[in-house]
Amino acid sequence: MSRRFTPKVVTANDLLEGDAIWLTEDDTWTRDMARAELIEDEAHAQLRLLFAGSQPAIAVGPYLADAKMGPDGPEPTHFREAFRTRGPSNYAHGKQAEESVNV
Numbered sequence: 001m002s003r004r005f006t007p008k009v010v011t012a013n014d015l016l017e018g019d020a021i022w023l024t025e026d027d028t029w030t031r032d033m034a035r036a037e038l039i040e041d042e043a044h045a046q047l048r049l050l051f052a053g054s055q056p057a058i059a060v061g062p063y064l065a066d067a068k069m070g071p072d073g074p075e076p077t078h079f080r081e082a083f084r085t086r087g088p089s090n091y092a093h094g095k096q097a098e099e100s101v102n103v
Contacts, residue, residue, distance in 0.1 A: 008045045009036040009067045009074050010052045011084070012059035020084035021059060022074075023052050029059060033085045034073030039064075 010023035014031075021029040022036030030036060039045040045064055052062035065081050067074040076082045 005040065005042045005045075006066050006077075007068060007074075008039045008064040009033065010039070010045075010048050010062055011036070011065045011081070012052060012062035015056070015058055015060050019087065023048060023059075023062075027051070033067075033076065033081075034070070036067070036074045038067055038069055038074040 012021055014021045019031050021031055022033050024030050024035055025037040039048055049062060049064055052059055066077045068077050
């Protein structure tokens with residue numbers, strides 16, 4: 001008996017900014033994981049990963065990450081992906097700098 005497929009999101013790093021990005025249903029990239037496409041079919045996940053890999057001018061190192069549906073959209077199930085949603089941890093820049101500006 002085969003294992004049940006764990007839902008996934010396609011994630012990568014932005015080529016120019018270095019931030020974590022996620023693939024959306026409409027073939028765009030977002031820095032907000034909650035807007036990512038949650039993929040629940042293994043074959044579809046592989047097709048989406050191939051699509052992501054065809055965009056080397058935007059996305060670096062795309063891969064499938066386990067995710068679950070949360071109240072606002074996909075959420076990480078592993079601590080590594082949770083870290084990536086918050087941005088770099090060495091000092092405030094990127095997402096962290098934007099949050100401090102909006103305070």
